[in-house]
Amino acid sequence: MKDLVGIQVMVHPDLTQDPVNKQGHLGTITHIVDDDRAAYVRFKNQAFGLYSTDALLMLIPPELIADKLRSDVIEMNMDVTDVVDILEMYQIHAAGTPEAQQEALDWAMTHDKISKAIIFSVEDWIEFQIDRLDQQQTSGRGR
Incomplete structure (x- = not known):
């Protein structure tokens, strides 16, 4: 899961045991x-913390958001303003600066319906990637 290195994440705000108090x-x-399903995270003040991947939150990668919205808009009873807010969050996040990414994650976390649709843990992302690889390998086998 080396593709996660360099990804901006948020420490879960409700984490009770935080090694460096960065909830x-x-x-x-x-x-x-990999063996421990954990990640080292560096913060603005250059402090490091070792976190379980289920304690780290991220936005669903932009390349997956359209598919996710197609399935969740009706299921989660989202209205047009929710979808517009999500698209604006991704536009802010795409600026690439830590401040913009923080703003997008903070904004997403303050909306229950939106956070359920577009935020998941790094652990969920790893599981998604593993499932996707398994499906590609299974469908690529000949008879």
């Missing part, structure tokens, strides 16, 4: 510890 703060994944 709700944005940091950058610097290293993944």
Whole structure:
């Protein structure tokens, strides 16, 4: 899961055991510890913390958001303003600066319906990637 290195994440705001007291703060994944399903995160003040991947939150990658919205708009009873807000969040996030990414994640976290649709844990992302790889390998086999 080396593709997660460099990704901006937010430490879950409700995390009760936080090694560096950064609940709700944005940091950058610097290293993944595959065996432990953990990640080292560097914060603005250059502090590092080791977190379980289920304690780190991220926006669903932009390349997946259209498919996710197609399935969730009706299921989650979203209206047009929710979808517009989501698209604006991704536009802000795309600026690429830590401040913009923090703003987008903060904004998404303050809306229950939106956060359920577009925020998931790094652990969920890893599971999604593993499932996708398994499906590609299974469908690529000949008879």
